Amino acid sequence: MIAALEGPPIGWFDLSPLLVLLGAALVMLVVGALLPRWPRGLYAAFTATAAGATMVLAMVLWDDVSDQGARYLVGDAVTLDGFSMFATIAIAATVLLACLVTDDYLRREQLDGPEVYALYLTAGIGGIVMAMANDLVVLFLGLEVLSLSFYVLAASHRRRSAGQESAIKYFVLGGFASAFFLYGAALVYGGTGSVRYDEIVAAVNTTLLVERKDALVLAGVALLIVGLAFKVSAVPFHFWAPDVYQGAPTPVTAFMASAGKIGAFAAMLRVLTEALPQWRDDWRPVVWTIAVATLAVGSILAVVQTNVKRMLAYSSISHAGFILVGVEAAGHTAGEADPSGGVAASMLYLLLYAVLVMGTFAVVSLVGRTGDDQTDLDGFRGLGRTRPALALGMTVLLLAQAGVPLTSGFVAKFGVISAAVDQRSYAIAIVAMLASVIAAFLYLRIMVSMWIVDAEAGDDAREAVRTPLSTSLAVVLSVGFTLVVGFAPGWIVSAAEHATTIATAVAP
């Protein structure tokens, strides 16, 4: 008699944010390939609608878990809690904004088609799975789905050789990182006998702590950190970021810098604080060191660049350093019933930064003009005269990235600094703030180029910067969000804290 293979029970509605994205991706691929080209803008509109639906569903589920409590899904492979819903909303928001920017970009470059959107959706799924995973193998699946989508996206501009080069570079280095991660997961499994976060914690309580033979696990933790640090482009695993960011099509760069960071940091936070809290005294100094190196290298190298996309790549490295400050703060109390603000501050930073960086790159994609190659500082010269509204929006976004008050960037920085100070990590807080001063120089340079530098001969002969509707909408949305959060951050701070409190309730 053959026992019927019984799969684990699946809460279909609980997975609906993922399913909507998956369904939309399939529609884009199948229908998009079989039917003649859709009318202009429809691909983007469809994808954006799916992303919007995902956000709504995630909010409904968030409400649900705050009543019913967090729970494991699909044979305990993924966690449904406030944390994962917060990450889902953030990632869906970046997909939505990316669609707005990409639509105009693709039509300007005459590349309109469904593939890019399908890849945005699959990358989004990857990111969300990374944030939800309760299992190192599931996390790896999410990581690979995200990464593979990114590799292809980086090369999606078929006529730009820089894009192909960056895709290859990203692919090769990303493959290494994945291998490190996988090896780390294997070693942790070897040391604890499980790849599930909650079982790893339990295993330590029953066996490991007695004998304290955890060399295997420690090696595994180190390799896991390497793999994840690569994904968040932390120093010294950052070398791919400037090249890939510069080479990839600008909307894709924006998407990588936002969605990619959210997924990878969410995964890192979960792995470190939920699976490995017992080793927090071992990994926290590592995170501390990486954070300081990332802050310093990111800001200092950003200053000497002349290409704005490269500058923003280094600045995004520096921002990763800031988020790591939050991770370090979370490390002080990982696994305790009363969590520190570190997790909430990091998640808030991720959301606010994702919107910021989307808006910033949206402007860069417009200034890049046809061919997407006028992204040098010179390309911004005189933007204040020719496109004052666009330049003003960019100025707000840059000031926010610099952390000037009354913008979301300041709220984000204030959050992680408070979290660090709360845990008495004063040194890292000071380093972070000084790094942000160095980085401010870079944003000032772009502003100087837009507003102050005099026009040069030949400037008028350049192609004019066009401001098509949907990209402008993306800029307006992100500037508006930046200012609203800057002036009235209370609600979103509470939301981030609320979300992450539900998450920790799951941890045993």
Added chain:
Amino acid sequence: MSFPILTALVLVPAAGSLTIAVLSERRAEWIKLVAVLVSVFTGAMSVWVLSSFETADAGFQFVSKHDWIKPWGISWHLGIDGISLFLVVLTGILFPLVIVGVDPHHDHKRYLAWLLLLEAGMMGSFLSLDLFVFFVFFEIVLVPMYFLIGGWGYEGRVYAATKFFLYTMVGSAFMLVGIVTTAVLARSNGVGHLTFDLVEIAENADFATSTGRWLFFAIAVAFAVKVPMFPVHTWLPDAHTQAPTGGSIILAGVMLKLGTYGLLRFGLYLFPEAARWSRPLWLTLAVIGIIYGAVAATMQKDLKRLVAYSSVAHLGFIVLGTFAFTSQAISGATMQMINHGLSTGALFLLVGMIYERRHTRQIAELKGIQKVAPIFAAGFMVVMLSSIGVPGLNGFIGEYLILIGSFLTARWWTVVAATGVILAALYLLWAYQRVFHGEPDEANRSFPELRAREAAILLPFIGLIVFTGVYPKPMLDRIEPAVDALITHVSEQTGYVAPDLPEPIVHEAAAETEGEEAQP
């Protein structure tokens, strides 16, 4: 609840700035009209605050307090006392004068929008009683000032603006960590909950001695940069020299006071022990600033740079008075903040007028202007004498109070600082001599006389300079209660006893001399 006048002082200019931003560039007259109306209205409100201020009340008045960011314990807490009152009024008066009187020459719309935003930021900084809110405004004023220097300044403007922004931001970096730490530690040391409220922390928090010192320095370094104290003053000559006239007036008039005001409000008040303990350092740096600023000013070839270095010296006096910890010295320092704002603001205005006429600021290229423009020269003379500190003008009152008050507790520093008064006479009179005396050469012969419009801008400055110099009582009456309250707070927290002026000894000495004279 009464009308939130202080909130209005912040929001009205901000709203004006927004209005200008959305107006079309082509409506130049409208833009100007909005700017003038908004700034005059704000000035009128500040004067109304002055007139309805309770003279004898040492506490904060017109307080408005609302929750702002609840999860972080941040509240929109504004209030005014004798220390901030005149700074607010000065801000309210300077901005309309600058908007009416100084022509930026190009891009009026953006210029005026930035100026009004700057006014909102300045008002907010002087009024806020919440560490977070103060930091927000303290930092936000950088942005308009950066764009004013960078957009409308002279040849080296980009360098100067960037240097200004980054220097101040380095200070702010420490300050942000400092205030967050203050709030977090205050929660577990007496306050009981997370709050950034200045008064609550100052009255209830009880920091360990070394903690308090660390926090004090983290916060004070930002103010030291802003003042600017020697040796972090190097941004100032560049920023002042390259800034457009309007920017210089605001920068010298009110913005530098953020540093000295901050030291009083967030240094002495919040960390009295640390401020007392580190007194020798501050006094020494202040005295170095006085002498160094004066010597450097003497050697400048550029008239604007000379005035800029004179600011370093003058602000040294204010810091000296602040850290003398006597009622007279701190009252004098508070008063000197206003005096310096008036006299140096007016000096920058006049130097700006010279530049408009001659397109040079080099002292060597100016000569004999007194012959061709006597009224202009007379105006310059009055302002310059006020800056030197000649009795009968406002500068004297402040410097005298500072010196007399500091002499009680910081004798040798005061002795050295007093020579700074002489040096001020040296560099200013010498500059005046070179620029205004002698026979005008070819280029200066056609130097136009002061125009009615310019005179109308200059007269309020001179009027206030003379009025304060002759009759400082109304001002001191309002400043002193707040300063005494501050000294009492310091005494309560540290057990320090401020010395009184040794009045009886003065009388005895006088009686003795009389007796001696009578004998022969």
